[in-house]
Amino acid sequence: MVSEGEVFPVPSAWAKRAHMDAAGYEAAVAQVEADPEAYWRKVASRLDWITPPTQIKDTSFHKHPFHIRWYADG
Structure with a gap:
């Protein structure tokens, strides 16, 4: 089990290829x-x-109508 806040080192080869x-x-x-x-x-x-897309995020967490839409018109 991983405890919260535990940090694992990233191998340097991975870090060099990382996008962020x-x-x-x-x-x-x-x-x-x-x-x-x-x-x-x-x-x-x-x-x-x-x-x-012109619409980025459209969400409703109500029972009716429940929906989660990202980039719906793209």
């Missing part, structure tokens, strides 16, 4: 907390879309 480091992760967290819509719109722009 600790500083990049912290910056992403700050961006998503400040403006989640803009952050996920930027993430979506990394994909090739036939029709780029």
Whole structure:
């Protein structure tokens, strides 16, 4: 069982190939907390879309209508 807060070292070969480091992760967290819509719109722009999405997130956690939709019109 892994205890909460336990940190495992990343092998250096993996770290060299990583797409994000600790500083990049912290910056992403700050961006998503400040403006989640803009952050996920930027993430979506990394994909090739036939029709780029204009609606990023559409959620309802009510019993009726319950739905979770990301990039629904893309």
